[in-house]
Amino acid sequence: MPAKKITFLGFALAVALVLSYIESLIPFFFGVPGMKLGLANAMVCSLLYITSWKEAAAVNLLRILLSGLLFGNAFSIVYSLGGTFVSLIIMLALKQIKELSPILVSACGGMGHNIGQILVAILVMKSVYLVYYLPFLLTSGVITGVLIGVITVGVIRRLKL
Numbered sequence: 001m002p003a004k005k006i007t008f009l010g011f012a013l014a015v016a017l018v019l020s021y022i023e024s025l026i027p028f029f030f031g032v033p034g035m036k037l038g039l040a041n042a043m044v045c046s047l048l049y050i051t052s053w054k055e056a057a058a059v060n061l062l063r064i065l066l067s068g069l070l071f072g073n074a075f076s077i078v079y080s081l082g083g084t085f086v087s088l089i090i091m092l093a094l095k096q097i098k099e100l101s102p103i104l105v106s107a108c109g110g111m112g113h114n115i116g117q118i119l120v121a122i123l124v125m126k127s128v129y130l131v132y133y134l135p136f137l138l139t140s141g142v143i144t145g146v147l148i149g150v151i152t153v154g155v156i157r158r159l160k161l
Contacts, residue, residue: 005051012047013059013066016040020067035140038110040067042148045091045106046155053092060084078124079117086116102156103149110145111138 019039026037040063047056064084068077090112094105114137121130 005055009047009051009055009059012043013062016043016059016063017066017070019043020063021071024067024071035137036144038113038144038148041087041106041109041113042151042155045102045109045148045152046159048091048095048105049102049152049156050159053088057088060088075124079120082120083113083116086119087113101149102152103146106149106152107142107145110141110148112141114138114141 017040019042023037023039044056044060044063047059061081061084064077064080068074068080072080087109091105091109094100094108114134118130118134118137122128
């Protein structure tokens with residue numbers, strides 16, 4: 001891997017970590033545990049379009065582990081990993097459809113993230129009743145996903161390698 005790409009991916013990881021930290025400082029509670037803005041996903045979604053899915057996944061995995069250790073806990077890492085796995089699969093599939101904008105791909109990724117987190121929560125807490133949170137989480141996933149998608153479009157325009 002060329003030094004320029006390693007440097008760029010290191011920069012992307014640093015930006016994603018800073019955004020995760022900023023997000024940890026923002027009180028964002030609407031009655032549903034685990035609801036977040038997902039600011040760091042703007043960098044990850046941008047990487048899907050600028051680099052490869054492998055590099056985007058690697059940066060996201062490192063970001064989850066580092067931000068979980070620095071600003072969260074073991075549970076936040078587990079929930080984020082579950083959400084990221086589902087989100088990444090959905091975004092990769094939708095990105096293949098050239099007519100879809102990064103905004104729509106990001107919104108669907110936001111919903112996928114919430115679905116993944118609910119699945120992990122059901123497994124961890126052994127309660128299927130957590131599925132009742134899903135409508136609220138899906139709504140927030142669409143709203144924040146659109147916001148992240150708009151940011152992603154701007155990042156893609158400025159950082160195309």
